[in-house]
Amino acid sequence: MRTRLIWAAYGVLATLAGLGLAHAVAALTDADTSPVLAVGSAVIDLTPTPMKEWAIRTFGSADKLVLVGSVLAGVLVLAGVAGLLARRRLQYGAGLLLVLVAIAATAVVTRPEASVANLVPSAVAAVGAVLALVWLAREQAGAPRNGAPKDGSRRGVLIAAGVIGAVALVGGVGGQLISKLRLRPEDVTLPDPADPATPLPRGLDQQVPGITPFRTDNDDFYRVDTRLDTPVVGTDDWTLTIDGDVQRTVTLSFDDLLAMPMIERDITLTCVSNSVGGPYVGGARWLGVRLTDVLERAGVGDRADQILSTDFDGMTISTPLALATDGRDAMICVGMNGEPLPREHGFPVRMVVPGLYGFISATKWLTRLTLTTYQAQDAYWTERGWATDAPIKISARIDTPRALAELEPGDVVIGGIAWAQERGGIAKVQVRVDGGAWTDATLGPDGGDDYWRQWFYRWTATSGSHRISARAVSGDGEPQTAARAEPFPDGASGLHELLVEVA
Template identity: 75%
Template structure:
């Protein structure tokens, strides 16, 4: 039994050496080409939509960490099997390790934005993993043949220690290099030619537990298919406008900054946000009007019905052209809350189009805008049967009190946020207790029709278990839909309800 465990450990250690040093090489060259990340991204692409939505609901922001961990566990189990096979036939065990690398190689080669340098990490894994297994097998065989047991055992232990150190150096070194490369590049942003109005003071200090009126950059939700953060520098970045336009145009970052800037307060919402969910945030954005950028290429005579936007690694998102150019403040963004974009949120340039869910409007790390038709080209989410026209649904969320919390009898302040982008904002929020009559809540200040509003309601709570519900009405008279719907294919709907206990 001990011998089998030792050989299984040989396979695992050899794999860790290959994966760890390949990860270090990828961190230096192309982070997305790391074998584990490439396989993880492939798993994301192949995962059915219901399972993706379940993972987001269940694990929240930890879904990517759990995915990578699951992939790594699966790899190490197979690596242990490779070690056991190598005990009988070394070539078979080494071949299984090469097969695992082959899967990673396919994932790397087929990823969008693949370049020749991206194969370097998998080549490192292909060479070092099997080589480490062969070294361990031969050192063990020498120890088994030798009469000087203490010396040969020390040699085997030393070999294992050196390989383990190499694996650790690769894994830790890769993280350090990635962290260093992710440090923000300092950019001096221009002042807005068309600034946003003075930002009003919200209810943050008046209603404990309510969501901040403005979401800090570090707290802003992040939902995308990336397991890494693209490292793009302003000197290398360009934006190309092509497709059914009068002329193809490419501009660099300085040329974009020279264009007239606008500043707008806009709330973004992810289509995966369930009723009462966390994937919504509000910020002040700085950028160029999308229509000004499209005008550079000329699109007055286009037959296109979509803008196919592409990020630095080939991820595509489609936006209905008529909605993007209907007068709303669609932006090519360079700044967020008075600072340059964080790398996690699209540095150096992303799209922000108010009133549309992010999967058709908020391309991060954008490098290309192609005017085309839905018949000719399909984006990532379109291929997976998500809606092509997905306006954000009116919603109201209860932030405080928390579900199943214990409250003292007497005055309880219920508070939260509501949003109704592209519908003249929020006109009214109402609260219902235990299925009774709807009562109007008090609204916080408005920062524009595309921005959420805080609200609160003072409730005289009596002892017992109570159900609280909320609903919102937009400025155009449209009310929040009460019928429950899951996020797929065009966003969730329904009323946010929760139970609290009063004593």
């Protein structure tokens, strides 16, 4: 048993060395070509939608970390099997390691924008893992003599294991350090907007403890996308191409885009995966060029009904052309809260279309806008059954008190945020306790029709268990629906309700 465990450990150690080296090499170019991340990305693409939604509900923003950890754990289990096979015959163990790398390489080359160069990290992983396993096996078994292996040198085994372990550690840590260096913000000076936003009023942040800040800091803004890494896209070679059903194909450089008239708008974004009362919503001030100004450069034809936007890696999102050009402040954005876009939020350029869930409007790391039809081309999410027309649903969220909170009798402040983009904003938020009458809450300052509003309600709490509910009414008079719906296929609905205990 002890011998089997030793050989399994050899397989794991050899694999970690190969992955460490591959991770370091991938960090110098494109981190998503790292074998584990490549397999993880393929798993995301192949995972059924209900399972994806379950992962987001269960693990929240840690869903990708859980995925990568699960893939790595699976790889290491198979690596242990490779070590056991190498005990019987070295070629068998090495062969299994090569099969694992081949799976990762397949995941790499099937990416939309893959090239032969993207296979370099996988090749490094294969060479590193096999050489490490061969070294460990030879030190353990020694040179064959009369058909029977002699015991390996204990010292030789320890040296080999130490060196290989150091390679795994240095490769993994070095790859992370390289990635962090590459993720440093690029030095970009943004132009002043030709059409600036009015100053945002002071919110209720200091008046209502526990309420969501009126403006979301860049570091706190939610991130939901299909990437397991943070892409590094530079401005020097970045271009935006407008093609398809257009009068002429146009390609803009980053400087070309910055030279166009900029607008500045306060807009709340919402992810379609957000459950009722969920965290995937944020409000920020965006700087960019009107989408219609960019499209006018190319001249839109008369057949297109969708804008198929593509990111630097081939990921596609479809936006209804009629909604994107109906007068709302759809933008090709370069700035967020007075700074260039953070890399994790789409630097150098992303789309922002108020009133539409992000999966049909908020393409990050944008490089192409193709005017086409839904009949001719499907985007990533439409291929998976999500809706093509998905306006953000009216919603109110209770931030404070928390569910199952233990409160003292007396004055309790109930507070939160509500949003109703492209529906005249929020006109009213109402609170109900224990199924009683709906009572109007006090609204915070108005940041515009496309921005959320804070709200609060003072409740005299009495002892016992209580159910608190909230609902919003839009500026055009539409009340929030109480009908429950899951995020798939066009966004969750229902009232946010929670239970609290009063002593």
